[in-house]
Amino acid sequence: MPGYETVDIVILVGLTLSALWTVMTRSLLRSAIGLAMTSAVLTVVMFRLNSPLAAVFELSVCSGLISVVFISTISLTQPLTWEEIIQHMKDRLSRFWYLPVIVVAVGIALAFLKVKIGIVLPPEETEKDVRAVLWNLRHIDLIGQVIILLAGVFGVVILFREANKK
Amino acid sequence: MTTESLALFWPFCIFIIMLFIMGFYCLLVTNNLIRVLIGLELLIKAATLLIVVAGYACNHIALAQALTITLIVIEVVVITVAMGVVLGLRSHNKSLDVRKARNLKG
Numbered sequence: 550m551p552g553y554e555t556v557d558i559v560i561l562v563g564l565t566l567s568a569l570w571t572v573m574t575r576s577l578l579r580s581a582i583g584l585a586m587t588s589a590v591l592t593v594v595m596f597r598l599n600s601p602l603a604a605v606f607e608l609s610v611c612s613g614l615i616s617v618v619f620i621s622t623i624s625l626t627q628p629l630t631w632e633e634i635i636q637h638m639k640d641r642l643s644r645f646w647y648l649p650v651i652v653v654a655v656g657i658a659l660a661f662l663k664v665k666i667g668i669v670l671p672p673e674e675t676e677k678d679v680r681a682v683l684w685n686l687r688h689i690d691l692i693g694q695v696i697i698l699l700a701g702v703f704g705v706v707i708l709f710r711e712a713n714k715k
Numbered sequence: 716m717t718t719e720s721l722a723l724f725w726p727f728c729i730f731i732i733m734l735f736i737m738g739f740y741c742l743l744v745t746n747n748l749i750r751v752l753i754g755l756e757l758l759i760k761a762a763t764l765l766i767v768v769a770g771y772a773c774n775h776i777a778l779a780q781a782l783t784i785t786l787i788v789i790e791v792v793v794i795t796v797a798m799g800v801v802l803g804l805r806s807h808n809k810s811l812d813v814r815k816a817r818n819l820k821g
Binding site for chain 1: 724726727728729730732733734736737740741744745746747749750752753754756757760763764767768770771774776777778779780781782783784785787788789790791792793794795796798799800801802803805811
């Protein structure tokens with residue numbers, strides 16, 4: 550079974566840095582862009598792990614559609630006043646400076662941890678094609694996806710209908 | 716998956732745990748509703764990566780991809796509905812602050 554290469558570690562470090570920037574940055578718009586960047590880097594990791602179809606979904610839906618939803622919502626909300634921005638910056642600095650320290654400390658601690666867990670290998674995969682798995686083995690999932698999509702559509706319709714009534 | 720193969724994919728697990736920590740920290744510390752959803756997104760991304768890595772390590776890539784696609788669909792719906800709720804709360808409270816969204820009257 551192939552393992553990991555140095556380039557994988559570099560990509561994973563990039564993923565962590567972009568996620569850290571997403572959380573730490575002050576501007577909501579930059580956070581949304583950072584989230585799209587994290588999704589894009591995650592797409593590269595998925596391609597490296599031989600999952601091209603899931604990677605394409607991640608790139609088009611998470612990096613594209615969800616970023617559009619986030620940016621639209623941010624543009625629909627009013628910006629803060631100057632006094633609010635100054636207060637917000639002071640609050641953020643006191644609350645968020647722990648995060649890089651915690652992340653780096655946990656990363657170093659886990660890197661030196663020796664894992665000794667024996668897990669039984671599951672039976673060999675009978676179907677290698679993802680389309681066959683999705684349509685033949687996991688077709689109940691597809692029904693669930695359709696129901697979830699419909700529930701989401703009805704949820705949004707009801708939310709905005711109530712808002713209009715008010 | 717043997718102990719050796721698990722050790723082989725341990726670096727991926729380290730970064731997945733770090734991503735989980737960032738998502739949880741963002742969820743717990745922030746007061747902004749949109750930033751709460753960004754934290755939730757980071758948690759979902761960590762779960763997505765965990766499924767893909769587990770599928771690759773166990774040589775069940777097709778099944779892992781099918782589950783990832785299902786997860787992405789659920790993620791989109793959750794975020795879209797949550798954004799609708801955020802906009803509704805903002806129009807009601809005139810703020811995106813979580814602390815001002817505690818005055819629910821049933």
